Amino acid sequence: MTIGFIGTGEITKAVVTGLSTAEGEKPVILLSPRNADIAAELAATFDNVAVAGSNQAVIDEADTVCLALRPQDAEAILEGLNFGTARHVISFMATFGVERLKKLVAPAMRVTLATPLPAVAFHGGPTPIFPPDEDVVAMFAPLGTPVAVETEDEYQALCVATATLAGAFAYYETISDWLEAKSVPADKARAFSGAVFYALAATARNAPDDSFATLTGHSATRGGTNEQVLKNLKDDGAYQALWKALDGIWDRFEAGKS
Numbered sequence: 679m680t681i682g683f684i685g686t687g688e689i690t691k692a693v694v695t696g697l698s699t700a701e702g703e704k705p706v707i708l709l710s711p712r713n714a715d716i717a718a719e720l721a722a723t724f725d726n727v728a729v730a731g732s733n734q735a736v737i738d739e740a741d742t743v744c745l746a747l748r749p750q751d752a753e754a755i756l757e758g759l760n761f762g763t764a765r766h767v768i769s770f771m772a773t774f775g776v777e778r779l780k781k782l783v784a785p786a787m788r789v790t791l792a793t794p795l796p797a798v799a800f801h802g803g804p805t806p807i808f809p810p811d812e813d814v815v816a817m818f819a820p821l822g823t824p825v826a827v828e829t830e831d832e833y834q835a836l837c838v839a840t841a842t843l844a845g846a847f848a849y850y851e852t853i854s855d856w857l858e859a860k861s862v863p864a865d866k867a868r869a870f871s872g873a874v875f876y877a878l879a880a881t882a883r884n885a886p887d888d889s890f891a892t893l894t895g896h897s898a899t900r901g902g903t904n905e906q907v908l909k910n911l912k913d914d915g916a917y918q919a920l921w922k923a924l925d926g927i928w929d930r931f932e933a934g935k936s
């Protein structure tokens with residue numbers, strides 16, 4: 679089984695690292711030559727990884743081809759390539775729907791969308807998948823939690839939710855920066871803000887049946903400091919802004935469907 683990647687950037691690096699460090703037999707991996715530094719680093723690190731001479735060589739030599747190009751570059755690059763009829767194409771590219779991709783990779787007919795998160799590198803990422811292709815589920819199972827869904831709208835909604843990572847990190851960055859402004863040393867500020875972040879994640883993970891509203895309620899003691907911060911953020915429209923941002927990403931996906 680040879681898995682090819684066209685677009686050797688951040689997400690390809692994470693997926694290739696996850697696949698090459700998972701238990702069991704490793705797939706043979708063939709990378710597009712660009713980005714040259716990342717491709718060379720991955721090939722030097724893992725015995726099962728090689729760099730192809732061109733994007734077309736990736737398609738010709740791999741059984742399955744993963745597309746991880748930046749959305750704004752993808753169309754022009756894919757239009758210059760020939761996909762064989764038998765190729766299974768897995769696209770990681772945000773905003774590209776199945777129908778649009780099928781036109782770009784014709785005559786290949788088997789197209790699956792997947793959105794891995796960077797945490798797949800250490801086998802801890804949820805990966806939305808559509809349509810629910812069992813080979814793609816098997817590929818991502820060692821990398822965390824595959825989430826195969828039956829409709830493209832559900833897949834799109836999960837992808838929109840994955841656009842919140844940078845905003846969530848920036849929330850903890852703000853807390854860390856505020857601690858520093860209060861003279862907490864930078865390394866302690868980073869460590870403490872991170873520890874709060876991990877504790878919250880562990881709390882949510884250990885109570886999978888509690889809604890987020892329940893978890894919020896448990897954290898906001900009546901008349902306490904958590905309640906005050908929550909109220910201030912709500913009054914200032916922080917959560918409405920997040921909702922609006924999610925709607926904006928949904929609209930961007932809608933525009934990229936065909």
Ligand SMILES: NC(=O)c1ccc[n+]([C@@H]2O[C@H](COP(=O)([O-])OP(=O)(O)OC[C@H]3O[C@@H](n4cnc5c(N)ncnc54)[C@H](OP(=O)(O)O)[C@@H]3O)[C@@H](O)[C@H]2O)c1
Nearest residue numbers: 685686687688689710712713746747748749770771772794
């Ligand atoms: N990052 C994430 O967490 C994440 C998660 C899920 C899905 N995605 C999706 O995955 C795609 C890639 O994201 P990314 O963050 O990995 O972006 P990225 O780091 O910018 O990677 C894109 C790669 O494509 C390469 N490239 C440019 N022109 C090329 C060409 N003609 N042929 C082959 N490769 C070429 C770039 O090389 P150069 O560096 O030389 O320009 C770069 O290495 C996007 O569509 C994104 O929506 C990203």
